[in-house]
Amino acid sequence: MENPIETESEEQEQEQSNSQDSSTSSQDRHKWITEQDNLREKLITADSFTWKLPTISQIGAEDLRFVGGVDISFSKDDPSIACGTLVVLDFRTLQVVFQDFSFVTLSVPYVAGFLAFREAPVLLDILEKMKRSDNPFYPQLLMVDGNGILHPRGKCSTLYWNTLHKQSCTIFFSITICFGLACHIGVMANLPTVGIGKSLHHVDGLHHSRVRKLLEAKENSSKDFIPLVGCSGQTWGVAMRSTQGSIKPIYISTGHRISLQTATAIVQMTCKYRIPEPIRQADIRSRDYIRKFEMNARLKQID
DNA sequence: GCGACAG
DNA sequence: ATCTTGTCGC
Numbered sequence: 001m002e003n004p005i006e007t008e009s010e011e012q013e014q015e016q017s018n019s020q021d022s023s024t025s026s027q028d029r030h031k032w033i034t035e036q037d038n039l040r041e042k043l044i045t046a047d048s049f050t051w052k053l054p055t056i057s058q059i060g061a062e063d064l065r066f067v068g069g070v071d072i073s074f075s076k077d078d079p080s081i082a083c084g085t086l087v088v089l090d091f092r093t094l095q096v097v098f099q100d101f102s103f104v105t106l107s108v109p110y111v112a113g114f115l116a117f118r119e120a121p122v123l124l125d126i127l128e129k130m131k132r133s134d135n136p137f138y139p140q141l142l143m144v145d146g147n148g149i150l151h152p153r154g155k156c157s158t159l160y161w162n163t164l165h166k167q168s169c170t171i172f173f174s175i176t177i178c179f180g181l182a183c184h185i186g187v188m189a190n191l192p193t194v195g196i197g198k199s200l201h202h203v204d205g206l207h208h209s210r211v212r213k214l215l216e217a218k219e220n221s222s223k224d225f226i227p228l229v230g231c232s233g234q235t236w237g238v239a240m241r242s243t244q245g246s247i248k249p250i251y252i253s254t255g256h257r258i259s260l261q262t263a264t265a266i267v268q269m270t271c272k273y274r275i276p277e278p279i280r281q282a283d284i285r286s287r288d289y290i291r292k293f294e295m296n297a298r299l300k301q302i303d
Numbered sequence: 304g305c306g307a308c309a310g
Numbered sequence: 311a312t313c314t315t316g317t318c319g320c
Contacts, residue, residue, distance in 0.1 A: 071310095072310075072311080073311080073312095074310095074311055074312065075312095076312060076313075079311080079312075082311090110309090110310060110311070111308090112307085112308035112309070112310090113308075113309080115309055115310055118310080119310070145309090145310070146309050146310060147309050147310095150309085151309080152308080152309090180309070181309075181310080195309090197309055197310090198309080198310085199309065199310090200309085201308075201309045202307070202308075251309090
């Protein structure tokens with residue numbers, strides 16, 4: 001009888017001997033995996049902060065006040081040119097109180113499961129710059145455009161037949177590695193972070209069909225929260241229907257130093273639209289910034 | 304071997 | 311991520 005834990009080492013690498021794609025070699029993937037493993041040792045998935053969650057009735061000085069949002073937009077002219085953006089919102093008013101941008105040329109490609117190695121460096125730079133300057137608006141919590149622990153890396157798994165749902169499922173073991181962009185930024189910046197996914201990253205038997213069924217089962221309320229419980233029994237995050245009648249939910253997961261419960265509550269309070277306001281503002285302003293940059297580049301061409 | 308694969 | 315058109319609603 002095989003011990004299922006032994007499948008742990010079956011980290012299957014696709015050998016890319018293709019010389020064209022030097023930037024995603026298996027050596028790179030190996031380095032990335034090791035780095036994720038190391039950073040994950042510092043991951044905290046429970047509430048770990050000094051501020052408090054404001055209540056409707058009373059406002060305290062120690063309440064959460066400054067919530068950040070980060071996003072990256074790309075040039076349509078040159079896809080390697082990107083604009084990293086950090087915004088900070090006042091949690092009470094949801095108004096933007098700080099914004100900063102940074103242009104970069106990205107050499108690391110997007111590889112599913114390794115988004116952080118492409119996007120985190122720019123965003124961490126902007127955060128670090130803000131912290132260095134002792135800016136009073138430095139965020140107490142950061143929302144990230146991408147997942148937290150809802151992340152499929154390191155499939156230490158086995159297939160089994162789930163008679164209840166009449167489908168085959170993948171069991172994950174405790175050694176499962178889950179460390180998305182939000183975790184990566186959270187640990188590196190030592191900041192509470194929440195991951196916001198706009199589409200579902202398949203983990204532990206969680207597929208669109210399964211989530212859709214769970215959503216349809218709760219049609220009465222305007223704001224729904226569906227725990228994303230995988231076949232193994234682990235809760236990876238929450239699917240949230242943030243807008244009334246919206247078919248497409250957002251996917252919330254713990255990044256760092258926050259529990260899923262607290263994260264969900266805060267995201268709900270910042271949702272004027274489908275996407276929570278810190279992420280939405282970062283996205284809008286980032287696009288705007290790169291659009292103006294491209295307009296300038298066009299004008300210079302004419303000269 | 305094939306499909307799937309956050310942004 | 312980005313490319314796309316119109317359309318509905320305030």
